[in-house]
Amino acid sequence: EDQVTQSPEALRLQEGESSSLNCSYTVSGLRGLFWYRQDPGKGPEFLFTLYSAGEEKEKERLKATLTKKESFLHITAPKPEDSATYLCAVQTGGGNKLTFGTGTQLKVEL
Amino acid sequence: KAGVTQTPRYLIKTRGQQVTLSCSPISGHRSVSWYQQTPGQGLQFLFEYFSETQRNKGNFPGRFSGRQFSNSRSEMNVSTLELGDSALYLCASSSTTSWDEQFFGPGTRLTVL
Numbered sequence: 001e002d003q004v005t006q007s008p009e010a011l012r013l014q015e016g017e018s019s020s021l022n023c024s025y026t027v028s029g030l031r032g033l034f035w036y037r038q039d040p041g042k043g044p045e046f047l048f049t050l051y052s053a054g055e056e057k058e059k060e061r062l063k064a065t066l067t068k069k070e071s072f073l074h075i076t077a078p079k080p081e082d083s084a085t086y087l088c089a090v091q092t093g094g095g096n097k098l099t100f101g102t103g104t105q106l107k108v109e110l
Numbered sequence: 111k112a113g114v115t116q117t118p119r120y121l122i123k124t125r126g127q128q129v130t131l132s133c134s135p136i137s138g139h140r141s142v143s144w145y146q147q148t149p150g151q152g153l154q155f156l157f158e159y160f161s162e163t164q165r166n167k168g169n170f171p172g173r174f175s176g177r178q179f180s181n182s183r184s185e186m187n188v189s190t191l192e193l194g195d196s197a198l199y200l201c202a203s204s205s206t207t208s209w210d211e212q213f214f215g216p217g218t219r220l221t222v223l
Contacts, residue, residue: 034212036214042216042217043114043200043202043214043215043216043217044153044200044214045214046211046212046213046214049211087153089153093166094165094166095141095158095160095165095166096141096143096158096160096165096166096202096204096212097143097155097158097166097168098143098145098153098155098202098212099155100145100152100153100154101152102152103152
């Protein structure tokens with residue numbers, strides 16, 4: 001059974017204080033690893049998909065990396081508007097089924 | 111391009127009733143997946159439909175069912191509602207040409223009393 005674990009559960013940063021969120025996974029046959037951002041009361045917003053170890057993708061202040069066992073979401077010089085829950089999910093097998101971690105709740109303060 | 115839409119946005123039902131939720135995917139997307147999100151369990155996969163056929167199914171009881179129409183719109187139904195069915199129900203759509211991007215709707219908040 002696919003398992004995804006995210007850490008920390010919650011993270012509080014000062015504006016400009018860079019940090020990383022971790023997503024470790026145990027799967028058989030990874031097709032893709034997804035990162036989403038979710039604001040309260042809204043659906044998850046797609047950020048990145050990574051496919052193979054060593055791959056990196058960037059978007060504004062966010063950079064996602066992938067190894068054979070985990071993925072990191074690096075947040076550089078965060079701003080208060082980056083506050084959200086960040087979700088990691090893995091896709092295995094056929095079709096579009098995603099197995100999600102429980103998320104990291106990020107709060108960025110002035 | 112319009113995003114994924116879900117109706118209704120909020121719903122209140124009582125135990126034993128049944129409910130139908132609707133999802134309209136992004137135009138051109140043929141895959142629709144449904145998820146249940148609760149504070150305790152997080153996001154859990156319910157099922158996926160592609161071209162009107164169920165392609166994947168999660169570990170939920172048979173009270174949860176779904177279908178997809180020829181225009182790719184999808185509905186999910188929950189019969190004999192239980193208190194534990196209170197959750198945010200999300201649908202996600204993806205296209206056959208960009209299967210690696212799944213876009214979520216805003217969800218339907220179901221409260222069972």
